[in-house]
Amino acid sequence: MTIAVAKLRVEDKLYQNRYLVDPGRPHIKVRPHQWPSTNLLALTRVCPAKCYELNEKGQVEITVDGCLECGTCRLLCEKSGDIEWNYPQGGFGVLFKFG
Ligand code: SF4
Numbered sequence: 001m002t003i004a005v006a007k008l009r010v011e012d013k014l015y016q017n018r019y020l021v022d023p024g025r026p027h028i029k030v031r032p033h034q035w036p037s038t039n040l041l042a043l044t045r046v047c048p049a050k051c052y053e054l055n056e057k058g059q060v061e062i063t064v065d066g067c068l069e070c071g072t073c074r075l076l077c078e079k080s081g082d083i084e085w086n087y088p089q090g091g092f093g094v095l096f097k098f099g
Helices: 010-014 038-046 072-077
Strands: 018-020 028-030 052-054 060-062 083-085 093-095
Touching: 028 060, 038 052, 038 060, 038 072, 072 083
Parallel strands: none
Antiparallel strands: 018 093, 028 083, 052 060
16 A cells, blocks of 8 residues: 655745734844854855845845744854844734644
8 A cells, every 4th residue: 555645845834934024123133244253154054044145245134034033043143243133023023824
């Protein structure tokens, strides 16, 4: 007997979530810098929502739309001051769809 198993990618599951943008009030900010620290640079690879990117000057920028509030960047970079991390205010941010 063969059991059919549907393969679902993580990206497909994440697509089910919704995100409510709080215009002009990003809940995570990157400290202005000339060159990123090693940990700050790592965020361009480890953020599951791909919120961090390098700009043309080699500095790390964030677009919080789509942030999953997983806390990975907070663990890596808040203590050093590379980023300032807060939860979005009530009613904004990610809305997870379960199931
Ligand atoms: S909390 Fe998670 S998803 Fe949000 S920006 Fe940080 S690493 Fe990315």
